[in-house]
Amino acid sequence: MSDKSAEVKKEVVKDKYIVSSSPHVGTNLTTKKIMLHVIIALSFPLIAGVVIFGLYSLFIVGLSVAGAVFGEWIYNKARKAPITVYDLSAVVTGLILGLNLPPTVPFYIPVVGGIFATLFVKMLFGGLGKNFANPAATARVFLSLSWTAQMTRFMSPINYAQKPLDFFAGFNNIVSSAKYITSATPLGTIKTSAQTGFVDVNLLDMFLGKIGGSIGEVCAIAIILSLIYLLVFKIIDWKIPLTYIVSVIIFTLIFYKKGYNFILPTLLSGGLLFGAIFMLTDYATAPKTFWGVITYAALAGLLTILIRRYGGYPEGVCLSIVLVNIVAPLLDKIFKPRPLGYVKKKKKEA
C-alpha cells in the first residue's frame, strides 16, 4: 500500500491530482493504531504478571507472540500473499493468549497455542476480521483440552521478602512444569464452596493479584487500568464489559446459594475481567448492532456462570466467549437495525 501512495506523490508533481470518492477527510485512526492502543493496554497486566510470577512469564508471553506472528507469516508465505503481520493484530492475539496461560507452562505450549490461534482460527477463515471466534480464546480452549494438567497447574506469587531470587526460578519449568507445586486458586475455592454458600477468599489479595492464576488475569487493578485506557481512547465499546459484568452479577445471585457472598470473588477470579475487556470486545467476533451486543454480552455472562457452577472445569470464561462468538452473526441478523423513517411494508391488497 505504501508503494502506491508514493506513486501518487510522484504524479502530483506532474500536475495530476487525486480523484476519489467522497468523503475526502477522515480520522487518522488506523487499524495499526488501534492494535498499538490494545498493546499498550495489555502491557499493564503483563507488567503486573511478570512482577507477580517472575521473568519466566515474560518468556512465555514472548513465545506466544512469536508463535502467533509466525502462524500468520507462514500462511502469507505459503499463499505467496502480501505479508500482513505488520498490522500488529497477530501481536495482540499472541499477547492475549500468553497472558491467558499459567506462569508454569513448558515452552511448547505458548508456541503451539500461538500458531494455532493465528494459523487455524484466523488465517484459515480469511484473516483479519474474518475469524468466526476469538483466536486467543479458541487457542486457550484448545490448549486446555490438549494439555489439561499443564494448563491447570498454577503457582503462588513470588514472596520477595523471603525468596527474591524466585524471580528467575521459573525457567526450571521450561521443558516440563512437573517440578512446581500446584497452588490453590480462588476459582477452586469458589467451586468447592458453592454448596455451603460461604466462600473463604482474600478479596484484597485478589484485587492486587497476590493469588495463583494465569499470568495476565490475576491483577484486577492492572486490568481496570487497561479498561480505563481503552475507554478513554474509545477503542472498545463500553456496552460489552458493562453488560457482561451486570449479567454475571445477576446470574451469580440466581445460581449460587447465598449468591451475594459470591459476587466479588466471582468477578475478581479467573479470567473474568480480562476476558470481559480484551476478549469479549474483539471487533471481528462481537455483534455490531445495539441489541445484538447487549444480548451477546448477557448470554456470555450466563454461560460463564453455568460452566463455573455446574461444569467440569472451574473456569468458563474462554469457553463461553467462544460459544457466544459463534452466535454473534445470528444475533446481528435477529436485531437488524431499521433505518431512520422505517415504514412497515403494507401487504399488497389482493
Next chain:
Amino acid sequence: MFKLTFKRGGIHPKDMKELAKDSAFEEMPTGAKVYIPLVQHIGAPCTPSVQVGDYVKVGQNIGLANGYVSANIHSSVSGKVLGFEARENAAGKRVRHIVIENDYKYDEVFFEPLENPTKEEIILRCKEAGIVGMGGATFPTHVKLEPKTPIKALIINGSECEPYITTDYRLMLEKPVEILKGVDLVKKALDTKQVFFGIESNKGEAIKNIIKHATDEQLSVFELKTKYPQGGEKQLIYALTKESVPNGGLPSDIGYIVLNVSTCLALYEAVCLGKSSYSRYLTVSGKGIKRPANLHVRIGVPYEEVVEYLGGTNEFVKIISGGPMMGVSMHNLKTVVSKGSSAILLLTEKEIRDVSPTPCIGCGRCARACPMNLMPMLIDDFILHNRVDDAKAYYAMSCIECGCCAYVCPAKRPLVQSQRLAKKLIREKDMHH
C-alpha cells in the same frame, strides 16, 4: 438556548471554517470566456436555445429546461456564442458547455421585478429564472414549491454542517434582509405560515443576526448542535420537528419543505429584482489556496481563474467541488463554477483521508456513526460479493451518502463508494423486474 439535533449517529469533523469565516464576499472579475454547462441540476439536461455566433446578454436564456424536473440556464456575460465544448462539470461528468466570449459590457436583460407577486407568479418566476437548490444538491426549486400535499411548515437550512464552507454563514451575516424576504416569498408560494430556521451553534453571529432582522412572528430560529450531517434534509427535519421522513418518501409527505438560505436569496433576487440565476456565492478554501475567501462569481468561470484571482496555490493534492464530506474531486482546474458550486477546496496531503483500503476489522464504528441507522460494513461486504438482494434487505437504498461511515473507518474502506454501487445495482435490478 437548548440545542436541537438528530437522533443517532453523526460525527464531529474539524470544521476548518476559520480559514474563510471572516472574509467578506468579494465580487470576482470575470475573464475573457465563460463556459456554461448545460447540466447544472438534478434532472434532464437543457436544450441549447442559442446558436454559434449569436450575441447574448447577461441573464438571457441560453438553455431551455427539458421536462418538469429540469431548470433553465442563462448567460452570465454579454458577448458572442463561440461554440460548444465537452468538459468535466462539477459533478465529475463530461457534459456540453456553451462557450461565450465576454465583451465586458455586461448588458443585462431583467425579468419584470414583482412588487406583490401571487403564488403562481412566484413559482413561474422560479421556473423561468432557473433556480435550483444552491446548497449543492441542485434539485430544481420550482418542483419543491408545488408539493402534492399541504405543507405544515417551511424549514430553512442554515446549518452548513460541511467543514470549510462558510458561504451560508457569510450570507446570513451580510444579506439577512434579502434572505428573509426570500423566505416570505416561499411561504406565500407554499401557502404556509410557520417557518423553522435552523442554524448550527458554531455560527453564533449568524443566529443573532437572523433573530435581529426577523420581523415575522411565526418564524422561529433554532440553534442546532454542531454535528455532521446536521444539514442533511432528514436529519434537519428530525432535529427541528422530531418527525422522520418515511423511507423512500419526500419531506413533503409529512408536511415539510426544506430550503437552503442561498436558495432563498436567489429566489428573492429573481422575484424582486428580476435577476436570473447566473451567478452564485461560494467559498474557496483549503490549505492549498494562498488566500482563502468568500466570493461572488458568475456561472461558467473556470476554477483556474478563481485560483489565480486568489493569488495562486500552495502544493496541494486534491481539488474538490463542494464540501470535503460530500463534494466531488476533480481531475483538474478546468472545471467551471456552476449553480451547485457551494465551495471550491484545494486540499493538501495533510488534510485528506488516506484512501488505500485494508480489510474490514468489524469494529462497527461505521454503524455507530451512520445517521440513517444502517450497517455500512455489511452492505460493503454484500456488494463486493455481488449479493444485491442482501444489500437491499439491509436498506442500502436509505443511504444518504453523507460519508460519516468512511470518515470514521480505521481500515479506510471506500464505504460510500460501495453504498453508491449498491444503490445503482439495486435500481438496475428493480428495473429489470
